[in-house]
Amino acid sequence: MELLHALVIDPIGAIADNPEFLLEVVIGGLLTGVMYSLVALGFVLIYKASGIFNFAQGVMVLFAALCFVGQLQLGMPLVMALLSTVAIMIALAFVIERVVLRPLVNQEPIILFMATIGITFFLTGLGQLVWGGDVKTLDIGLPKDPLIIGGVLVNEFDLTAAAVAGLLVAGLALFFQKTSIGRALRAVADDHQAALSVGIPLKTIWVIVWSVAGIVGLVAGIMWGTNLGVQFSLALVALKALPVLILGGFTSIPGAIVGGLIVGAGEKVAEVFWGPAFGGAIEDWFAYVLALVFLLFRPQGLFGERIIERV
Amino acid sequence: MLYREAGQFKTSYAADQAIFTIPQDRAAFWILLALGFIAIPLVASEYVLLTIMIPFLVFALAAIGLNILTGYAGQLSLGTGGFMAVGAFTAYKLTTALPGLDIVFVFLLSGLVAAAVGIVFGLPSLRIKGFYLAVATLAAQFFLIWLFNKLPWFSNYSPSGVIGAPPRAALGLVTVTGAEASPVAKYLFTLAFVAILALAAKNLVRGRFGRSWMAIRDMDIAAEIIGIRPLNAKLSAFAVSSFYVGIAGALWAFIYTGGVEALAFDIDRSFQILFMIIIGGLGSILGSFLGAAFITLLPILLDRGGEALGLPVPVNVLTNLEDMIFGGLIILFLIAEPRGLARLWQIGKEKLRLWPFPH
Numbered sequence: 121m122e123l124l125h126a127l128v129i130d131p132i133g134a135i136a137d138n139p140e141f142l143l144e145v146v147i148g149g150l151l152t153g154v155m156y157s158l159v160a161l162g163f164v165l166i167y168k169a170s171g172i173f174n175f176a177q178g179v180m181v182l183f184a185a186l187c188f189v190g191q192l193q194l195g196m197p198l199v200m201a202l203l204s205t206v207a208i209m210i211a212l213a214f215v216i217e218r219v220v221l222r223p224l225v226n227q228e229p230i231i232l233f234m235a236t237i238g239i240t241f242f243l244t245g246l247g248q249l250v251w252g253g254d255v256k257t258l259d260i261g262l263p264k265d266p267l268i269i270g271g272v273l274v275n276e277f278d279l280t281a282a283a284v285a286g287l288l289v290a291g292l293a294l295f296f297q298k299t300s301i302g303r304a305l306r307a308v309a310d311d312h313q314a315a316l317s318v319g320i321p322l323k324t325i326w327v328i329v330w331s332v333a334g335i336v337g338l339v340a341g342i343m344w345g346t347n348l349g350v351q352f353s354l355a356l357v358a359l360k361a362l363p364v365l366i367l368g369g370f371t372s373i374p375g376a377i378v379g380g381l382i383v384g385a386g387e388k389v390a391e392v393f394w395g396p397a398f399g400g401a402i403e404d405w406f407a408y409v410l411a412l413v414f415l416l417f418r419p420q421g422l423f424g425e426r427i428i429e430r431v
Numbered sequence: 432m433l434y435r436e437a438g439q440f441k442t443s444y445a446a447d448q449a450i451f452t453i454p455q456d457r458a459a460f461w462i463l464l465a466l467g468f469i470a471i472p473l474v475a476s477e478y479v480l481l482t483i484m485i486p487f488l489v490f491a492l493a494a495i496g497l498n499i500l501t502g503y504a505g506q507l508s509l510g511t512g513g514f515m516a517v518g519a520f521t522a523y524k525l526t527t528a529l530p531g532l533d534i535v536f537v538f539l540l541s542g543l544v545a546a547a548v549g550i551v552f553g554l555p556s557l558r559i560k561g562f563y564l565a566v567a568t569l570a571a572q573f574f575l576i577w578l579f580n581k582l583p584w585f586s587n588y589s590p591s592g593v594i595g596a597p598p599r600a601a602l603g604l605v606t607v608t609g610a611e612a613s614p615v616a617k618y619l620f621t622l623a624f625v626a627i628l629a630l631a632a633k634n635l636v637r638g639r640f641g642r643s644w645m646a647i648r649d650m651d652i653a654a655e656i657i658g659i660r661p662l663n664a665k666l667s668a669f670a671v672s673s674f675y676v677g678i679a680g681a682l683w684a685f686i687y688t689g690g691v692e693a694l695a696f697d698i699d700r701s702f703q704i705l706f707m708i709i710i711g712g713l714g715s716i717l718g719s720f721l722g723a724a725f726i727t728l729l730p731i732l733l734d735r736g737g738e739a740l741g742l743p744v745p746v747n748v749l750t751n752l753e754d755m756i757f758g759g760l761i762i763l764f765l766i767a768e769p770r771g772l773a774r775l776w777q778i779g780k781e782k783l784r785l786w787p788f789p790h
Contacts, residue, residue, distance in 0.1 A: 231709070238758045242758030408573055408574070
């Protein structure tokens with residue numbers, strides 16, 4: 121009886137008593153979800169183009185943010201720091217393609233996955249070696265004041281993040297749909313061999329994709345960094361992006377966005393209303409269990425390509 | 432010249448199916464066992480036993496467990512740490528609730544409990560595979576660690592959440608856990624446990640179970656067509672794997688550290704063990720040992736190397752450098768030999784067959 125109370129009656133009662141609070145929680149969750157989406161986006165880009173499950177995406181977020189904030193602290197102007205960080209991420213893409221991916225072409229996915237874990241360690245060490253491991257505050261003048269819209273409390277910063285994410289996705293969509301490089305990227309994502317045979321240079325495509333993922337990582341890093349400070353825990357956000365990927369499907373950009381929103385909102389609502397019944401901190405695993413349950417019904421995710429198998 | 436199989440005829444099925452078919456291999460195996468059981472306890476210092484040999488053995492056991500699941504059955508798992516925690520906390524609850532129970536049985540029982548938990552979290556593998564499954568096993572990892580952290584019942588309401596191993600004797604003979612246990616006893620106990628379980632694993636993977644796991648790994652649909660039940664094969668792989676990993680977790684908590692909290696089995700631990708089997712060699716029992724040795728020794732060697740060079744580097748720089756070298760080495764290894772140290776060993780043996788002649 122007590123359990124029933126804790127699991128069903130109390131949370132639903134709390135929601136019914138104060139529906140505006142629920143709305144607030146959902147909106148707050150959605151805006152966190154946007155951040156997850158940004159990280160998941162980098163995963164999807166690389167997975168689509170090269171079939172690599174890039175575990176290093178999280179640390180790329182951290183690395184980009186560290187470079188950016190480090191240069192700012194050295195007194196570089198904002199735009200310069202931004203541009204030079206973009207340049208660093210592109211250079212990084214070149215190096216990764218040349219040193220890691222090219223020698224490992226045609227290896228099994230798990231080997232490439234391991235190689236990206238190797239990259240994770242390397243970049244963690246390098247970033248903290250160069251820029252130091254302390255928590256850095258990042259403030260590039262984004263508005264952070266709370267705002268009340270229609271009786272619901274939201275943070276201006278969260279809105280900015282959502283707007284930036286929206287712009288980024290729109291930009292990526294344009295890039296993918298309208299440019300010739302974008303078309304080549306989509307061709308590679310569809311079929312490596314066919315793309316090669318019509319003369320699309322795979323190596324260049326990989327560099328481009330990793331660069332784009334690096335830049336998406338930079339945006340995500342700036343957003344998370346403004347929120348939490350630039351520190352090692354940023355790299356762990358990547359783990360939260362994994363259930364997002366499962367919900368949305370590994371190969372779908374809209375899936376990454378929608379998945380991020382679902383996970384963000386879902387875990388906030390679960391934490392606020394059902395957390396007390398479990399003793400709190402269920403945010404840690406809620407997303408994974410949600411993804412797990414979801415997988416049982418739709419193994420390819422919301423928007424993933426249907427898995428067809430032949431013997 | 433010394434190492435060759437030419438002229439060695441097998442005249443019985445038993446000889447044909449032996450683990451080591453060549454006398455040289457058999458001799459090497461016994462020498463290795465003698466080294467482990469007799470020479471090392473006599474020679475090695477307390478430091479070597481406690482900080483190198485015991486963690487190496489515990490890791491090797493966990494790596495065998497994960498290798499059964501990932502290397503043999505092809506189910507990628509990132510939840511190893513969670514299952515280790517199940518073993519550790521079950522062992523703790525068992526020793527404190529039943530003080531008369533022998534530690535050997537405590538460990539075996541905690542392995543069984545971990546196996547049961549493994550089956551539950553293995554259920555999704557019936558529907559999903561590959562990286563989707565990997566993420567699903569992360570659910571096990573985070574959920575289990577959260578559970579042991581949150582519910583004080585598991586640590587008998589200790590305020591810090593740390594479980595300490597009470598002193599217990601193995602088979603009523605010699606104390607192997609707790610503060611008073613001698614390092615040699617701890618080491619020998621761990622070695623015996625690991626040796627027996629490794630032998631069991633070796634036989635398991637070349638028997639009916641192992642073959643059904645490998646069939647599932649190589650192509651699950653084809654395996655189903657030739658009459659292997661995916662349900663049985665996948666869930667048995669999860670069960671056996673978790674059994675090994677659970678015992679490794681119990682050994683970690685009771686023998687190696689003596690006191691542990693749930694966070695010691697976090698996601699990093701899972702990755703560490705995954706590294707071991709990839710670097711050692713997927714689908715190889717020997718590889719599990721080689722990988723465990725590599726990953727346990729590498730940080731120590733890097734540490735010592737830094738000290739030996741006498742570089743005046745601060746500690747935090749050193750740890751970052753270690754991270755970089757570690758990551759770089761992993762990539763280097765994957766490029767040089769994606770099938771791991773076990774494969775290198777195999778190539779070495781091929782070469783040895785001809786040596787010293789060129790052809």
